[in-house]
Amino acid sequence: MRVGLCQLNASDAPPENLERTLEMLRQGVAQGARFLLTPEVTNCVSADRDHQRRVLSTEEDDATLTAIRAFALENSVWILIGSLALKTEDADGRFANRSFLIGPDGAIRARYDKIHMFDVAISDRESYRESAGFRPGAQAVLATTPFGNLGLSICYDLRFPSLYRGLAQAGAQILTVPSAFSPVTGEAHWEVLLRARAIENGAFVLAPAQTGTHRASEGRARRTHGHSMVVAPWGEVLLDAGTEPGVHVLDIDLAAVTEARQRVPSLEHDRDFGPVEE
Numbered sequence: 509m510r511v512g513l514c515q516l517n518a519s520d521a522p523p524e525n526l527e528r529t530l531e532m533l534r535q536g537v538a539q540g541a542r543f544l545l546t547p548e549v550t551n552c553v554s555a556d557r558d559h560q561r562r563v564l565s566t567e568e569d570d571a572t573l574t575a576i577r578a579f580a581l582e583n584s585v586w587i588l589i590g591s592l593a594l595k596t597e598d599a600d601g602r603f604a605n606r607s608f609l610i611g612p613d614g615a616i617r618a619r620y621d622k623i624h625m626f627d628v629a630i631s632d633r634e635s636y637r638e639s640a641g642f643r644p645g646a647q648a649v650l651a652t653t654p655f656g657n658l659g660l661s662i663c664y665d666l667r668f669p670s671l672y673r674g675l676a677q678a679g680a681q682i683l684t685v686p687s688a689f690s691p692v693t694g695e696a697h698w699e700v701l702l703r704a705r706a707i708e709n710g711a712f713v714l715a716p717a718q719t720g721t722h723r724a725s726e727g728r729a730r731r732t733h734g735h736s737m738v739v740a741p742w743g744e745v746l747l748d749a750g751t752e753p754g755v756h757v758l759d760i761d762l763a764a765v766t767e768a769r770q771r772v773p774s775l776e777h778d779r780d781f782g783p784v785e786e
Contacts, residue, residue, distance in 0.1 A: 509655045512536030512544040512757045513716040515736040515749045519723040520554035522563055526572045530579060532755040537583050539757040543655065545588040545716040546576075547736070548663050548688040549605070552593050553718060556727030557641050564603060566595045573608065581614030586653060590686020590716055591622065591662050593642075602643040607660050607686060609651050617653070620660035621645025624668055630692050638664070648674055656681040656762050659711070663687040666701050669708065676709035677775055681765045683711050687732075688718040694733025699745065706739040710768035710775065712760055713739040719751050741768035 514532040518525040529550055536544045551572040554560050567573065572592060580587045589608040596604050609618040623646065625639035648671060651658040659675030659682070666685055675683060683705060689698050706713040719734030736749035736756065741764050749756050769775060 509762070510540045510542055510757060510759050511714060511738070512539065512541030512755050513714065513736045513738065513747065513749065514544065514546045514755050515717055515719050515734060515753050516547050516550065517720040517722060517753045518550065518553045518718060520552055520556070520559055520563070520725055520727075522551045522572060525551055526575055528753075529572070530575065533576070533579055533587070536755045536757055537585060539755070541585070541757045543586040543588070545590060545684065545686065545714055547590040547716045547718045548686045549591055549593050549718065550589055553688060553722040553730055553732075554724060554727060555730055556724070559726040560593060560603065560641065561595075561601070564593055564595050567592075567604075567606070570594060577610050577614040577616070580610040580612055584612040586610065586612060586655075588658075588684055588686065590684075596643065598643055600643075603641055604645075605638075605642045605662060607662055607684070609653075609658065609660070618649055618651035618658075618660060620649040620662070621647070622662040622665065623648070623671065624664045626664040630690060634690070634692065636690075648678075650675055650678050650680055659683045661685050663689065666705065669705065672705045672709055672711075673778070676711055677778075680709075681711055681762055683709065683713045685713060685715040686717070687715060688730070689733040691731050691733045694735065698733055698735060699737065699748075702737050702739050703743045703745065706741055707743040708774065710741045710765055710772065712741060712762070712765065713737070715739075717749070719753060741765045
């Protein structure tokens with residue numbers, strides 16, 4: 509299966525980001541990719557809630573979702589939109605951070621709302637409270653495709669291994685981790701966490717990422733780590749995209765999943781245990 513990971517440097521302007529995303533998707537198709545993936549918040553990278561309220565749309569009205577569905581249909585490809593920031597009907601006005609799997613017929617085959625919110629203080633100068641603007645999801649999602657079973661996740665989910673264990677034991681052979689990782693935590697933890705999730709579950713990990721300093725018309729500009737990655741089930745890093753925007757295409761073979769799980773069948777060895785004694 510030939511996959512294409514799009515590494516974006518999205519701004520806070522959705523129309524501009526859509527144009528760049530479609531160009532990368534076209535480049536990936538031209539290189540033979542049949543499954544293309546974009547990063548978290550493909551449509552808008554912004555830390556300004558008022559700006560988000562002005563430029564974001566509901567799922568039904570989102571131009572990025574509509575255009576990428578049309579692209580998938582026109583080119584008969586599968587596309588994972590890593591996530592879109594979307595308005596909801598929630599009374600508190602919070603947004604959804606939602607991943608979409610689009611089939612080659614342009615249909616939405618799966619939706620996943622990010623479960624774990626990035627509420628952290630990395631340093632005195634860098635802190636995030638994602639839950640102030642985004643509502644958390646509550647449902648793990650496994651998607652079945654002709655080329656394999658996908659377990660969906662988004663960014664900060666990466667730090668919660670039980671989610672991926674559950675997905676793998678439900679049949680996931682490929683784990684998707686679209687992200688907009690902080691440069692500080694990315695430098696320290698990104699690769700090792702991706703490799704760990706691949707190794708402990710004997711699964712491919714596909715992790716398209718945002719990268720660089722993101723232009724902001726309002727509010728502070730965000731920075732992200734980049735380094736979109738593909739990790740094999742035995743833990744080998746098959747792709748590290750560095751920090752430049754672009755599309756990266758490579759082939760993966762799900763026979764590697766079967767081999768890794770036969771060599772170390774740990775998915776069959778989980779045991780229940782009692783509470784921690786103090």
